[in-house]
Amino acid sequence: MMMKQLLLSFSALLVFLLHCTTTIAQAPAKSPKPKLKGPANVTAILEKAHRFNSLIRLMENTQMGDRINTELATASGGLTLFAPADNAFASLKAGTLNSLTDLQKSQLVQFHVLTAYNSLPQFQTVSNPVPTQAGDTSKGHFPLSITMGGNQVNISTGLTNATITSSIYTDGQLAVYEVDKVLLPLEIFNPLPPAPAAAPKKAAAPPPPVLAPSPAAPVANITSVDASSAMGLMIRHAAVSFGVAAIAAFFL
Template identity: 60%
Template structure:
């Protein structure tokens, strides 16, 4: 009886239906989720590339990452980012980042961002120094010089030199290039200007005034005290003489 059930068309259709359900369920479970679509996000790009945890942390701490994303998604100008690796930050002198103020950390990260989209081939024709998001490109401020020779792109700040070691991302609007050293701007890491010399001390005028002892204004001068004493004696004599004369006159009368 079991043989008849297995060979019946109804059983075969039922078995085929169950098998098809199992295959469909397995296929759906194994299918990867579609990549999330949305605006360009520098943090997600660096997370996907790996070895940029320090840069990501600084982008979040200073909100420079948000500034990059906002500008990318609200402008057609494009941007170029030089991304130092974790090893690049580890190679800095101990305590370097902690010694920077919040404003200096922002400027340091902005120094790694160009407000224009540049391909590696365009590096051959650009005019130096390039202006970064940090601002003033004067020689003692935030100058960034890029030269290209063959397949090698050199980056110079006046404090350090490095090369672009890899292209992490490019989409016609944003270019992200890996660098193996942190780009250090002149204004924060260059030689410090010498402190101005102190003003010379004022010299005392030479002359008799220097040796003249101070005069106590509260005490009367010798001439004044003498005049006062002499006048008092004279008045006393006059008053006394007048009194004697009046006394003699009364007696005589």
């Protein structure tokens, strides 16, 4: 009898354990919490594409990569990057980048960054000149003109005519487009000649010198001259009269 009760108790325990195991196995697994998406890292995006090593080095040397990432984390309007591939940098004249100052290298990178996010269709309605991080868009500084014909986006700097060849990355905050040429700004590679200096004003001509009056010529003593002339006439008249009288007496 006692053995029978033990078997019943053991059976009940087995049934309970089997029920608990089945219940646990059927409970749905908890889904992992989604990772919060942070701002894009522009350098990491370019590295993943495996053909932007020259641009990455230029960004690292000028610390512009860190600046772009910081602005992506804080700016509300987003950014657009035109990324020349390695073959675009290779087509530049030898020594082009080495001839630039540190400031000019930074400006060159900034010239490839638009201050707002632009999807490809938005390039149809952009207002030229398009502002970049390089700053001033006035003539002779950093003008950038973007036009769209069909599905092709054309970019002109006044020195370079480039085309967007592919879309590398876009998330509504950052857009990265590959371009087939390095965008060369006029300000760096073809600066306007300085305005000619104003011609110096001619000095006023000095006034003519005041000439001292020349000394008056001595005035002849008119009275003395007239008296001498009269005396000579009287002598000649007397001589003539005397001669006439002598001749007359001779013939008498």
